[in-house]
Amino acid sequence: MKVLIISDTHRNDVNLLRVLEKEKPVDLLVHCGDIEGSEKFIKNTMECPVEMVVGNNDFFSSLPKEKEIMIGNYKVLLTHGHYYYVGNGNEMLKREAIARGMDIVMYGHTHKPVIEVEKDVIAINPGSLTYPRQDGKNPSYIIMTIDENGMADFQLRFVNEG
Numbered sequence: 627m628k629v630l631i632i633s634d635t636h637r638n639d640v641n642l643l644r645v646l647e648k649e650k651p652v653d654l655l656v657h658c659g660d661i662e663g664s665e666k667f668i669k670n671t672m673e674c675p676v677e678m679v680v681g682n683n684d685f686f687s688s689l690p691k692e693k694e695i696m697i698g699n700y701k702v703l704l705t706h707g708h709y710y711y712v713g714n715g716n717e718m719l720k721r722e723a724i725a726r727g728m729d730i731v732m733y734g735h736t737h738k739p740v741i742e743v744e745k746d747v748i749a750i751n752p753g754s755l756t757y758p759r760q761d762g763k764n765p766s767y768i769i770m771t772i773d774e775n776g777m778a779d780f781q782l783r784f785v786n787e788g
Contacts, residue, residue: 629697733749767785
């Protein structure tokens, strides 16, 4: 199974289209919020299921603020992260995910990618496809693959790489 994890596209979907061309086919798209009205465009563009949550800039969206979903055998908490003050670190969010019995928490908001594989929970932030804030400022996303044994692997990838 191949999962494309993105966040913070802010209604600028050019890089999403570039990523889809490079990564297709994908089995699931996860968007961690700040879509800003492109929900229908994204759903209509994808040839797979799409999971999305509202971000702090999705003012009139009817998307949920969080979702608990299954990806393979993994229980996943999907949120934008701003309700958990992730701009100050992700410890509160990880504690919440552990308290809910989640295996993985996926979030956005900071525009900086994170892959933290820890004993109790895996924290994933794909960064931003539109306005990256990490060193190098290269728009980023994460590919999650689940192998035939059900084990997940996460790869941070960048729009401007081979």
